[in-house]
Amino acid sequence: MFQVHSALTKEQLQRAFDIRTKVFVEEQGVPVHLELDEFDQTADHFIVMDGEQTIAAARLREYEPLVGKVERVCVLNEYRGQRLGFLLMEHIEQVAKEKGWKKLKLNAQSYAVPFYEKLHYTVTSPEFLDAGIPHRAMEKSI
Numbered sequence: 001m002f003q004v005h006s007a008l009t010k011e012q013l014q015r016a017f018d019i020r021t022k023v024f025v026e027e028q029g030v031p032v033h034l035e036l037d038e039f040d041q042t043a044d045h046f047i048v049m050d051g052e053q054t055i056a057a058a059r060l061r062e063y064e065p066l067v068g069k070v071e072r073v074c075v076l077n078e079y080r081g082q083r084l085g086f087l088l089m090e091h092i093e094q095v096a097k098e099k100g101w102k103k104l105k106l107n108a109q110s111y112a113v114p115f116y117e118k119l120h121y122t123v124t125s126p127e128f129l130d131a132g133i134p135h136r137a138m139e140k141s142i
Contacts, residue, residue, distance in 0.1 A: 002048055002049065002050055002055070002082075002084060002087060003048070003049050004046055004047070004048050004049075004087055004088055004091040005046065005047050005048075005049060006044065006045070006046060006095075007045035007046060007047050007057075012045070012047060013045055015047055015054040015057070016045045016046070016047050016054070016057040016059070017036060017040075017057075018054070019047070019054055019055070019056060019057040019074055019076060020035055020036070020057055020072050020074055021035065021036075022076065023074035023075070023076065023077075024072070024074060024131075027077065028131075028133065029132070030131040030132075030133070031131065034131050035072075035131075039059070039061050039071070040059070042061060043059040043060060043061035043071070044059065044060045044061070044095060045057065045058075045059045046058050046059070046060070046088060046091060046092060046095075048075075048084050048087065048088055050079070055075065055076050055079045055084065056073075056074060056075040056076065056079065056084045056085070056088055057072065057073075057074055058070060058071070058072055058073040058074070058088050058089075058092060059071050059072045060092050060095060060096060062099075062101075063105055066100065066101050066102045066103065067101060067102065067103045067104070067105060068096045068099070068101045068103070068104050068105070069104070069105045069106060070089070070092055070104055070105070070106040071106065071107075073085065073088060073089070073106075075088075085115060086118075086119070089119055092104075093142055096142055097142055101142065102141060102142065103139055103140065103141050103142065104121075104139065104140050104142055105124075105137065105138070105139045106121065106137075106138050106139070107130060107135045107136070107137050107138070108121075108135060108136055108137075108138050109133055109134065109135055110127055110134040110135060110136055113136050113138070116138050119140070120140055121138040121139060121140040122138060122139060122140070123136050123137070123138055124136075124137045124138060124139050125137035
């Protein structure tokens with residue numbers, strides 16, 4: 001059974017960073033200095049566990065008053081297609097609501113836009129490159 005946890009300890013944070021490194025740096029070729037950034041120090045981090053194994057991660061940070069930004073959503077390749085992204089996003093949205101935020105923003109890799117549209121996010125920008133990867137800005141009122 002998959003479970004979403006807030007990454008609160010150093011070990012849990014490292015697990016989140018390890019998943020992000022595998023997906024974004026090793027798989028997609030994002031330079032590590034762009035993947036791990038200054039926002040990691042203040043963001044809320046989340047991990048999805050399959051028993052003792054960490055299989056997905058994401059972070060959430062305050063973007064502006066009452067607005068959060070969802071970032072670094074990733075699932076290990078061998079676990080994709082099992083609705084883990086939905087599970088993770090539902091948890092993140094609940095945390096954002098508990099914080100009293102009214103809107104969430106994110107920059108989706110263009111191939112993932114249909115995934116976020118199923119969660120009722122809407123595209124708010126033309127396509128742009130981030131770390132050499134096509135993205136679209138999206139947002140949702142919560």
